[in-house]
Amino acid sequence: MPAHFPSDSHGLANFDGTPLFHDPDPRRGWHQDWNSYIYDLGREHVRRFLVANALYWFEMFHIDGIRVDAVASMLYLDYSRSHDQWIPNVDGGRENYDAIATFKWMNEEVYKHFPNAMTIAEESTAFPGVSAPTFMGGLGFGFKWNMGWMHDSLSYIKEDPVHRKYHHNTLTFPLIYAFSENYVLSLSHDEVVYGKRSLMYKMPGDEWQQTANLRAYLGYMYGQPGKKLNFMGTELGQTAEWDHDGQLQWFLTQFERHAGIQRLVRDLNHLYQAQTALHQLDCDPRCFEWRLQDNADLSVIAHERMDEAGNRVLVITNFTPVPQQAFRLGVPKTGKYRLLLNTDAKQYNGSDYPVLQDVSTEAISSEGLDQSLLLSVPPLATLFYQWSAK
Numbered sequence: 001m002p003a004h005f006p007s008d009s010h011g012l013a014n015f016d017g018t019p020l021f022h023d024p025d026p027r028r029g030w031h032q033d034w035n036s037y038i039y040d041l042g043r044e045h046v047r048r049f050l051v052a053n054a055l056y057w058f059e060m061f062h063i064d065g066i067r068v069d070a071v072a073s074m075l076y077l078d079y080s081r082s083h084d085q086w087i088p089n090v091d092g093g094r095e096n097y098d099a100i101a102t103f104k105w106m107n108e109e110v111y112k113h114f115p116n117a118m119t120i121a122e123e124s125t126a127f128p129g130v131s132a133p134t135f136m137g138g139l140g141f142g143f144k145w146n147m148g149w150m151h152d153s154l155s156y157i158k159e160d161p162v163h164r165k166y167h168h169n170t171l172t173f174p175l176i177y178a179f180s181e182n183y184v185l186s187l188s189h190d191e192v193v194y195g196k197r198s199l200m201y202k203m204p205g206d207e208w209q210q211t212a213n214l215r216a217y218l219g220y221m222y223g224q225p226g227k228k229l230n231f232m233g234t235e236l237g238q239t240a241e242w243d244h245d246g247q248l249q250w251f252l253t254q255f256e257r258h259a260g261i262q263r264l265v266r267d268l269n270h271l272y273q274a275q276t277a278l279h280q281l282d283c284d285p286r287c288f289e290w291r292l293q294d295n296a297d298l299s300v301i302a303h304e305r306m307d308e309a310g311n312r313v314l315v316i317t318n319f320t321p322v323p324q325q326a327f328r329l330g331v332p333k334t335g336k337y338r339l340l341l342n343t344d345a346k347q348y349n350g351s352d353y354p355v356l357q358d359v360s361t362e363a364i365s366s367e368g369l370d371q372s373l374l375l376s377v378p379p380l381a382t383l384f385y386q387w388s389a390k
Contacts, residue, residue, distance in 0.1 A: 001069055001070075002039055002050045002068060002074065002102070003031075003038070003039075003068075003069060003070040003071070003073050003074050004031045004034055004036040004037060004038050004039070004070070004073070005021065005022075005036060005037050005039065006036055006037075007035065007036060007037055012037075013037055019037075019040075021037065021039055021040065021046055021049070022037040022038055022039060022040050023038070023040040023042075025087070027081075027085055027086050027087050028040070028077070028086075028087055031073070032080070032081070032085075033080050040098075041074075041096070041098035041099050041101075041102045042098040047098075047101075047102050047105065050102065050106070051102070051105060051106045051109055054066055054106055054109075054110060055109060055110065055113060058110065058113070058114045058117055059113075059114075063117075064117065064118060065117055065118030065119060065120060065142070066110075066117075066118075066119055066120070067120040067121075067122060067145075068103075068119070068120070068121050068122065068141075069122050070122065071103075071121045071122055071123035071124075071127075071130070072123050072124045072125045072127070074096060074099040074103075075095065075096055075099055075100065075123070075125070075127050076094050076095065076096060076125075077089060077094050077095070077096050078094045100139065103121075103139045103140065103141070104134045104139055104140050106119070106140075107119050107134065107139065107140030107141055107142075108134055108140060111140070111142075117142075118142045118143060119140075119141045119142045119143075120141060120142065120143045120144065120145065120184060121139070121141040121143070121144045121145065122144075122145045122147075123144055123145070123147075124147045130144045130181055131143055131144045131181045131182035131183075132181075141182075142182060143181075143182045143183065143184045143227060144181040144182065144183055144184065145183070145184050145186045145188075145229075146174065146178075146181075146183040146184060146185055146186065146226055147186075148173075148174055148177070149174040149178075149183070149185055149224070149226070150185070150186055150187065150188075150191065152170045152171065152173060152174055153170075153171065153174070153217070153220075153221070154191065154202065155167070155170055156170045156171045156319075157202065157203065157213060157217050157319075158202050158203070158204065159204065160204045160205070161204070161205070161209075161299065161319060161320040161321055161380070162320075164299045164319050164320065165296040165297050165298075165299050166296075168294070168296035168299065169296075171301065171319075172293055172294070172301065175225075175288070175290075178224075178225050178226065178285075178288070179225070179283060179284065179285045181283075182283040183225075183226040183227070183283065184226060184227045184228070184229050185221055185224060185226040185227065185228055185229065186229040187199065187221070187229065187230050187231055187234060188229065188231050189231045189242050191231075192231060192233070192238075192241050192242045193241055193242050194241075195241075196241070197241065198233070198238050198239055198240060198241055199214060199217075199234055199237075199238075200214055200237045200238065200239050201239060203217075205321075207257070209321060209380065211237065211257050211260075211261070211349065212321070212343075212344070212350065212351070212379065212380035212381070213380055214237055214261065215260075215261060215264055215343040215344070215348055215350065215380070215381070215382075216317055216318070216319065216343055216344075216380045216381050216382050218230075218234075218261075218264065218265065218268060218343070218382075219264075219268065219315075219317065219341070219343040219381070219382025219383075219384070220301075220315075220317045220382050222268045222271070222272055222278070223278070223303070223305065223313075223315030223317070223382065223384065225281075225282050225283070225287055225288050225305070226282055226283070227279075227282055228272065230265070232248060233248050233249070234265070235261065235262050235265040235266075236248060236249060236250070236252050236253060236258050236261065236262055237252065237257065237258045237261035237262075238252065239252070256349045257349055259349070260347070260348040260349030260350070261348070261349075263347055263348055264343060264348040267341060268341070271340060271341050271384065275305075275311070275313050275340070275384075275386070276307040276309070276311060277305045277306050277307040277311045277312055277313040278305050278313055280307040280308060281306065281307060281308065286306065286308075287305055287306055287307070288303060288304075288305060288306075289303060289304045289306070289332075290302075290303050291303055291304055291314065291316075291329055291330065291331065291367065292316075292329060292367060298318075298320070298322075298324065299318070299319040299320045300316065300317065300318050300319070300320075300324060300327070300377065301316075301317050301319075302314065302315065302316040302317075302329055303315055304331075304387075311386075311387075312333070312386070312387035313340065313384055313385065313386055313387070314331070314337055314383075314384070314385040314386075314387065315382065315383070315384055316329070316375070316377055316382065316383045316385075317381070317382040317383075318377045318378065318379060318380060318381055318382075319380070320379065320380065321379040321380050322379060323353050323376070323377065323378055323379045324375075324376070324377040325376055326374060326376070327374070327375045327376065327377050328364070328366045328372050328373070328374055328375075329366060329367065329372060329373050329375055330365065330366035330367030330368060330369035330371065330372045331361060331369060331371050331372060331373055331387075332369055332371065333361070333371065333387065333389070334361045334371050334389075335360070335361055335387055335388055335389045335390065336358055336359070336360045336361070336387075336388050336390065337358070337359050337360075337361075337373060337385035337386065337387055337388075338357070338358050338385060338386050338388065339355065339356070339357045339358070339383065339384070339385055340384040340385060340386050341382075341383070341384040342355055342378065342381060342382075342383050342384075343381050343382045343383075344378035344379070344380070344381035350378070350381065351378060351379065353376070353378035353379060353381070354376060355375075355376050355377070355378060355383065356375060356376055359373050359374065359375060359385070360373075361373060362374065
């Protein structure tokens with residue numbers, strides 16, 4: 001947490017009786033939103049203290065990676081401040097040059113000593129090059145949380161299915177910038193606390209629709225480009241918000257509704273790992289092609305994911321409770337598509353609406369392509385099909 005530190009007397013605040021770690025000027029040294037001190041990154045001993053902390057976690061505790069919170073609050077000197085509450089940098093701008101230099105140094109040191117580690121930025125603005133290498137002028141983080149995807153996709157899925165067609169662009173817009181950074185699609189603790197409700201209870205409708213919506217949404221997430229982050233409890237379809245003083249609602253797995261979600265998340269993880277088309281080029285635009293982007297009336301989207309060898313996985317999501325029979329979808333290559341996963345399947349406590357296990361292309365044009373598939377798409381469900389030439 002290099003963005004700020006508590007003002008508690010037993011901590012770093014006035015550690016030696018002086019503002020040793022923060023700027024005494026509150027315009028630089030005090031965070032008015034959080035009532036905490038801000039590290040003075042223009043001082044060498046402060047920078048060394050923070051970078052050494054990061055390296056300590058990797059060396060002593062063998063962690064896989066670190067996620068840096070509230071990066072935006074460090075990058076901008078005027079973050080959450082009125083015009084008279086901040087001091088410009090030496091060039092008269094709002095960028096915090098000391099924070100930028102510290103991030104670059106930290107990431108260079110981490111990847112130099114621990115090349116298989118991950119550094120992830122929780123950065124909520126459009127600051128350029130957060131996950132670009134430092135030699136290209138970037139901050140050097142390995143990944144950046146895709147806050148826009150999280151906000152837009154949750155905003156969309158909260159809508160009643162009958163209204164989703166009016167918000168279709170909210171669902172498709174994140175793909176415009178999906179490859180501008182190395183993104184992580186994050187469903188974090190921040191989204192299931194302080195009255196925001198659990199993922200399950202964000203979903204509209206009755207109990208069946210809530211569960212089906214969550215299954216379809218998780219399938220959609222795993223089919224999208226970007227690494228995946230699910231906060232604990234998502235795999236159970238937890239109904240309560242996160243309680244840092246308690247444990248997860250493990251008892252829910254005795255109910256088939258929740259056990260089905262647990263099995264689905266397990267199988268989605270296995271699928272994501274096994275199918276290179278779903279992960280190999282996650283941060284490369286070559287991995288993604290739309291197959292159906294703008295059918296707002298049906299609230300159905302489809303795309304294909306590819307790897308370097310040309311393997312393809314077709315992902316289709318129906319965001320309404322209306323099944324789509326005889327649904328024709330254009331594809332670019334002839335061949336056969338084999339069903340890999342159906343979030344509506346019986347083993348996930350779905351409706352088990354009939355779908356084709358194998359479907360071959362037909363020389364019938366659709367969506368501007370010469371070949372197409374005739375499919376059956378279940379209600380509130382995501383389907384994964386693997387393409388083969390034969």
